[in-house]
Amino acid sequence: MTLDRPIPPDPYEMLPPVPSFTLTSDDVRNGEPMDARHAHPSVGGENLSPHLAWSDFPAGTKGFVVTCYDPDAPTGSGFWHWVLVNVPVGVTELPRGAGAATSDDAAGKGAFTVRSDYGQQGYGGAAPPPGDRPHRYLFAVHALDVESLDVTPEATPAYVGFNLAFHTLARAVIRPTYQVTG
Known part of the structure; x- marks a missing residue:
């Protein structure tokens, strides 16, 4: 059963515009379904x-x-699956699985995750309601004008996003989808 509600806009379209740059993945593609390993x-x-x-x-x-x-989660505020903060400028690639709560080393010294909307550190995979339409998952890399944001691991994703609004030079986004049928 698909939940009957309008498709929300892309949240990055509602923020002040910034330039883009190149973001690629061996695992996900714009508009294409993600593999279950990322769920x-x-x-x-x-x-x-x-x-x-x-x-x-x-x-x-x-x-x-x-x-x-x-942005398609039926919450009124979307759902944050991963927020990895303070990745050093020399890190330009994350391997599959780098979002594990114990693997912040893959993101470089000083990087850390804040709690996702699952209430846990690290990446939390896609889990839209069964039978709902495909959900969009916006994987974004934000290029900053500072080495680190003044936030702690206890910060909320919304607070990190607020700080990003003042320090984002450019943003690159890949938007795969995921759906649970049945």
Whole structure:
């Protein structure tokens, strides 16, 4: 049973515009369904964050934040699946599974995750309601004008997003989908 509600806009379209740069993945593609390995265990997935690689970001970039957000979640506020903060400028690729709560080392010294909307550190995979339409998962890399945001691991994703509004030089996004049938 598909929930009867309008498709929300892309949240990045509602923010002040910033330039884009190149974001690629060996695992996910714009508009294409994600493999179950990137879904949450509650829907039979492996909870592995996808491989992400980025390039061509602005010359003044001093650091990055990586996020995954589902604007289609039936919550009124979407659902944050992953917020990886303070990735050093020298890190331009994350291997598959780098979002595990214990693997922040893959993101470089000083990087950490804040709690997802699952209430846990690290990546939490896709888990839309069974039978609902395909949900969009916005994997974004935000190029920053600072080496680190002044936030702690106890910050909420919304608070990180608020801070991003003042420090994002450019943003690159891949928008795969996921659906649980039946």
